[in-house]
Amino acid sequence: MDYLNFYSLLRDENFEKCRALPTKKLLGKKNTIYNFLFIVDDKILTKKNNPFFFNSKKLSKNFNSFSLSFISSLRNNIYILCYSNIGDLKKIDFLKNCDFLSIREALFNLQGNIASIVSAGYSLYKWQRNNKFCGNCGSKNKFDENGFTLICTNMNCKKKVFPIVYPTVIVNIINKDKILLARNITWKKNLYSCLAGFCEQNESAEETVRREVYEEVGLKIEKIKYKYSQYWPYTSNLMLGYEARVISKKSKIRINKKEIEKARWFSSKEIISLSKQKKIILPTKEAIAYSLITDWVKKN
Numbered sequence: 001m002d003y004l005n006f007y008s009l010l011r012d013e014n015f016e017k018c019r020a021l022p023t024k025k026l027l028g029k030k031n032t033i034y035n036f037l038f039i040v041d042d043k044i045l046t047k048k049n050n051p052f053f054f055n056s057k058k059l060s061k062n063f064n065s066f067s068l069s070f071i072s073s074l075r076n077n078i079y080i081l082c083y084s085n086i087g088d089l090k091k092i093d094f095l096k097n098c099d100f101l102s103i104r105e106a107l108f109n110l111q112g113n114i115a116s117i118v119s120a121g122y123s124l125y126k127w128q129r130n131n132k133f134c135g136n137c138g139s140k141n142k143f144d145e146n147g148f149t150l151i152c153t154n155m156n157c158k159k160k161v162f163p164i165v166y167p168t169v170i171v172n173i174i175n176k177d178k179i180l181l182a183r184n185i186t187w188k189k190n191l192y193s194c195l196a197g198f199c200e201q202n203e204s205a206e207e208t209v210r211r212e213v214y215e216e217v218g219l220k221i222e223k224i225k226y227k228y229s230q231y232w233p234y235t236s237n238l239m240l241g242y243e244a245r246v247i248s249k250k251s252k253i254r255i256n257k258k259e260i261e262k263a264r265w266f267s268s269k270e271i272i273s274l275s276k277q278k279k280i281i282l283p284t285k286e287a288i289a290y291s292l293i294t295d296w297v298k299k300n
């Protein structure tokens, strides 16, 4: 199950203590290496594929124009999310020749432990950026000290908001000795995966599984069993992984053509041989779908 924890945030026992402090107060600790993750316009700044920049006097002078938030602490290292507009960033010499990478590009070459810190910083940045104003009264929101809470600046409102996670289900559907793999109409050629979908209001996760499977491929399922979960940083989803069995005599697939391009039953032998021939491509190893599929293949 190594890959399932790919995006789980690495942290040490000082994490809660650090997070309780205003971020700027954190920046004077002795024997500490400060690692800054810069994000501008949704892009991660990197130099030679490294997304972290170390403490620098030049950087400290410009702190006032930056939004700083604590991401994590790990063995004398403190990781700080840092963003500003491009004009302010360009004033810092050592940031001038950086690469601007999308989050997927930035995470591509990183080890799981470092990737988890980058993805946590990115999730925090996206949530802060999307919540600049209070959803209750429309006034500006400000950081409540550490960046993990935003609070409305209207003294009659003071509504607090916290980082949001969107629950989503993903399900491996079994029919005797085969499983269902499908292609979304937007995916790259030959990529096949399990069915997935967002939980709606008032629904349990199991009800979402049942509804999504029926909507996308017209199948009725039973024996819905929870397996494991994974956070997916690109869209702030908590992916809840399930296994279910199709109700026998009702295994005829009826595709919803608005979402699904192809869907069919595969035996474990077919999955192994077709993926060797590149006739089907499975999801990346970091994705929970990969574990759901390959766990089943190993047992069958």
Ligand SMILES: [Zn+2]
Binding pocket: 134, 135, 136, 137, 138, 139, 152, 153, 154, 157, 158, 159
């Ligand atoms: Zn408000």
